[in-house]
Amino acid sequence: MSSNKNQRTITSLVQDRPGVLSRISGLFRRRGFNIASLAVGSSEEPGLSRMTFVVEGSATSLKSVAEQLDKLIEVVEAKDITDKNIVWRELALIKVSSNEKTRSEILDLAKIFRVNIIDIGVSSLTMEITGGKEKIDSLIELLRKFDIKEVIRTGRVATLRGTLIEGRPDGEYKSHSGANIQNDSEEIYESGSV
Amino acid sequence: MSKQYTGAEIVCRALINEGVDVVFGLPGGAVLPLYGVLSQFPEINHILVRHEQGAAHAADAYSRSTDKVGVAFATSGPGATNLITGLATAMMDSAPMVAITGQVGRSAIGTDAFQETDITGATLPVTKHNYLVMNASDIGDVIHEAFYIAKTGRPGPVLIDIPKDVFTEKSYYNGRNEISIPGYKIPSKTTKNKIDEAVALIEKSKRPVILAGHGVIISKAFSQLKEFSEKSQIPVVTTLLGISSFPEDHILSCGFPGMHGMAYASLILDQSDLIIGIGTRFDDRIVGDPKRFSTKSKKIHIDIDASEIGKTIKVDVPIIGNIIDVLNQINPELSKNLRPEWLDTVSKLKVNHPSLEIPNSDHLLGQSVVKALSEITQGNAIICSGVGQHQMWAAQHYKFIQPNSWISSGGLGTMGYEVPSAIGAQVGNPDKLVWSICGDGGFQMTMMELATAKENNLPVKYAILNNNHLGMITQWQGLFYNEDYQAETYTGNPDFVKLAESYGIKGLRVDNKDDLFDVIKVANSHSGPVVVDFVIKKVDNVYPMIPAGQSVSELIGENI
């Protein structure tokens, strides 16, 4: 979990209509929030999109960001899940220069990180990685010496962890005590496959 | 299959189904198809304004002063942009209204066509919601939804933009369907838990005070507030827009606090151990420096808008809900209380910090004009105002007795609100006496609407507190800008009496203290609109004053 207290992770369900994103971004701009990342896609319900935002701003102004969002008519639901027990992922495509000499070293790295190589050309290869921000950041750091040509990141998508205790709502930390939860540092090698 | 109507006809039918009987507006090319069907709908009285800003303010004040939603019509482009100040004014003060604008034809949208503006884009931040309707078949539902959104929850303005060819397109209209807006939540009744917590705090408190805001008026919780205050003997301080939520002749009424409020009101908040904020957003003109605002008190905050909780100050017990519902739940739980010590302190604060004593002067003073109006009308008129010194004097010296009788732009602070708002209030309340207390500055921003008052023979009374200055600017430059007076003197004011007369309106002038009462009575007995030019002292400050961002200990104009 990011410890930066001026960043909040908000998930929302919004009506899939023209202009909705501009209403939301307008609201963020007006209240002085910066959008650090944004992921949009259709949801389980037809006509509704799920949006995940990571927003930055002053601690006081961020307090009510979900309530502000919820006031927009086309926002069906908005939740600040920063302090909840959540799982979140980001996807990145990284295109890196490669030649005969460097290719095997890059492929080794890819193996350790369990990422997919989705394209190989004569002078470059492209890998696909999903995971938490830290995992992606560290892969990018390690790849820098090979000359990264392009990084494309989707921004964070997140959801509350399902509860393991009958009757407790999803996303509550305490409900998971003793259960097998991976935190972010363990998550680094957790997902993806070569 | 039922009958088909044009989009314009559907607009009118839907408006009538919403109970609309009056619309303020001004036509133009893109909205002409709508005007073209108005004659078929005699139920709708169209009041032609002289500037679209006037239509917006009139619709806003019509809503504020009635149980209905005011409606404004304007054309595309400049007509629509002229509405913006009025929409922003309504938005800031949570006033419901519906604006319907014409737009260029569908095929011309996005081409920079003549008189095209992206008005839904431009009004995003100043409307509660807005719509661009691209099919005549959607018009009915959109209009009904717009009224519902405008008047429910925390009310606000809604704009509906309709392309010219959608007005002429034919479609079906089946009346008002069940409204279902998945994303629109109106707080339901609050939980018992919070009510119990609040009641416990109130019972335990030695020095509680109610801070009653505009939400009480919007929720029409007048008798509930009175019962709450009386049962537990809690003094009531109102916000500027909460004025007239509680009768000011009541023993527990304690004025309004903050920048130009009564010193005793600010002191009561400062000394209390529990503030019960009801329908207020603890705005910066009251709180000043949030770190030093009423540091010894706990706070209960009752509001319909969850995003207001904790915005400026820390809240101990938040209650989200419609004020009238919440108070109806709290009142039966309260035990009777007497609080003799605290009420004694409160009445001593009132005596020792009277705040509203009018200084001796050879000149006619703005304060005296308001006081005379208050006495003659016995606090029973509807009072509108502009923004500036006259507004503060009106708020301070008029003793408001009737619920919801103060109509002023508190949030946006819109000069020019004074002329059209009084028109809207008078149209909504034909049998009531409406006085608008105006600045000579603000009056000149919208005085073209005198023609509207005359045309419709509205008996509005305009009191211009004429100091030949942008008085509040003079005051700030004097106090905070080294007396470097810039751009605050009006040397080119018209003769307001002649101006009124040129519209065929009765014009009167008072330039001395002796004529004050007589002239006001003459104005009151006149059956049509009246403009009274009160020639007041040129430079005079509003006191008391707590400078912006400060606290009651920095109050000037009175010893604390």
Ligand SMILES: Cc1ncc(C[n+]2csc(CCOP(=O)(O)OP(=O)(O)O)c2C)c(N)n1
């Ligand atoms: C549209 C608009 N422009 C500027 C201001 C800034 N402003 C606040 S009070 C004031 C002076 C108002 O003068 P007047 O209407 O004559 O009232 P007075 O203060 O003299 O009573 C001004 C310019 C404003 N509130 N609204």
